[in-house]
Amino acid sequence: MTNETIQQKLQEKFGESVFHFEESYGMLSFEADKENNLKVLQFLFDDETLQFRFMTDLCAVNYPDDKGRELAVVYHLHNLKDNVRIRFKVFTAIETPDVYTASKLFAAANWMERETYDFYGVNFVGHPNLKRILNVDEMDYFPMRKEYPLEDQTRIDKDDEMFGR
Amino acid sequence: MSRPVRFNIHPKEANTADAVGVAEAPEGYAGEGFFTTKLSDVVGLARKNSLWPLPFATSCCGIEFMATMGSHYDLARFGSERVGFSPRQCDLLMVMGTIAKKMGPVLRQVYLQMAEPRWVIAVGACASSGGIFDTYSVLQGIDQIIPVDVYVPGCPPRPEAILDGIINIQKLVGQESIRRRNSEQYQALMNSYGIQ
Numbered sequence: 001m002t003n004e005t006i007q008q009k010l011q012e013k014f015g016e017s018v019f020h021f022e023e024s025y026g027m028l029s030f031e032a033d034k035e036n037n038l039k040v041l042q043f044l045f046d047d048e049t050l051q052f053r054f055m056t057d058l059c060a061v062n063y064p065d066d067k068g069r070e071l072a073v074v075y076h077l078h079n080l081k082d083n084v085r086i087r088f089k090v091f092t093a094i095e096t097p098d099v100y101t102a103s104k105l106f107a108a109a110n111w112m113e114r115e116t117y118d119f120y121g122v123n124f125v126g127h128p129n130l131k132r133i134l135n136v137d138e139m140d141y142f143p144m145r146k147e148y149p150l151e152d153q154t155r156i157d158k159d160d161e162m163f164g165r
Numbered sequence: 166m167s168r169p170v171r172f173n174i175h176p177k178e179a180n181t182a183d184a185v186g187v188a189e190a191p192e193g194y195a196g197e198g199f200f201t202t203k204l205s206d207v208v209g210l211a212r213k214n215s216l217w218p219l220p221f222a223t224s225c226c227g228i229e230f231m232a233t234m235g236s237h238y239d240l241a242r243f244g245s246e247r248v249g250f251s252p253r254q255c256d257l258l259m260v261m262g263t264i265a266k267k268m269g270p271v272l273r274q275v276y277l278q279m280a281e282p283r284w285v286i287a288v289g290a291c292a293s294s295g296g297i298f299d300t301y302s303v304l305q306g307i308d309q310i311i312p313v314d315v316y317v318p319g320c321p322p323r324p325e326a327i328l329d330g331i332i333n334i335q336k337l338v339g340q341e342s343i344r345r346r347n348s349e350q351y352q353a354l355m356n357s358y359g360i361q
Contacts, residue, residue, distance in 0.1 A: 134267075135266075135301075136267050139301075143302070
């Protein structure tokens with residue numbers, strides 16, 4: 001199974017709904033509308049030749065300058081039989097960060113979606129237990145979004161002389 | 166050809182004449198068969214030379230603490246060889262390492278479980294101020310949640326520095342008045358941390 005056959009199969013099934021195919025370091029990566037993410041994942045899972053039945057990783061990326069597409073949710077999938085990996089991305093606006101949950105399809109997505117929610121605030125619609133997993137429960141912001149200055153310059157409890165700043 | 170093994174063929178006599186220290190007796194009035202002094206001095210002397218540390222080690226400072234406990238540096242020389250792992254039995258909380266915000270309530274709980282009198286030593290930059298971890302997930306110094314008596318600087322501090330911190334704690338313990346824990350200042354300090 002080559003990247004071309006994967007791309008061909010996907011385009012046969014979904015046509016224009018899957019796009020932005022690219023290959024980086026030999027790994028296929030493509031994109032779909034966020035409404036279609038479960039259909040694409042299900043097809044990749046069920047298809048007799050594709051058989052992407054293992055989710056290695058799920059994460060988000062924040063592109064603050066890309067208006068309307070600020071948050072990307074990235075699924076890393078693995079076909080264990082042929083040892084082929086692909087990346088699948090959906091983009092969403094940061095004002096409405098709603099993406100359907102993949103936790104019904106992949107049990108592994110449960111905690112990874114909680115982590116992604118914890119750090120980026122992606123709202124996984126239909127997730128059974130969408131609450132913070134790593135940070136303190138009282139936290140009222142999403143720390144990995146690129147909204148914050150690297151360092152608070154107004155702090156007074158850290159002495160410049162002692163911390164070399 | 167291997168060298169012949171020759172250990173201790175000329176064993177050196179240990180010279181303990183000046184090496185053995187004895188805790189100094191507090192000020193008082195001594196006579197034939199009796200000695201009078203203040204109770205607080207005796208209690209302070211006993212407490213400072215038999216501190217039971219509770220190590221709360223989360224990272225590299227904890228490794229330095231292990232070296233401090235080992236035979237080379239030997240914290241036992243200061244009467245603190247009995248490291249307890251139950252807060253109920255211990256009177257010196259040694260916080261060594263980065264305390265994440267999520268760990269904060271745990272540390273506070275451990276402190277609350279200790280019986281009075283209790284002392285706290287913050288070992289290393291992270292426990293004292295957050296250190297290099299100027300970030301959303303790390304508590305910027307444990308003195309935000311519990312009162313601290315002695316801060317040991319360093320990243321991580323050498324065992325000598327930890328010993329220096331212990332000696333400073335001993336000074337505090339030895340000089341503490343018996344009534345300090347009932348004083349208004351102490352109550353105010355506890356209240357400022359929300360501890361009754």
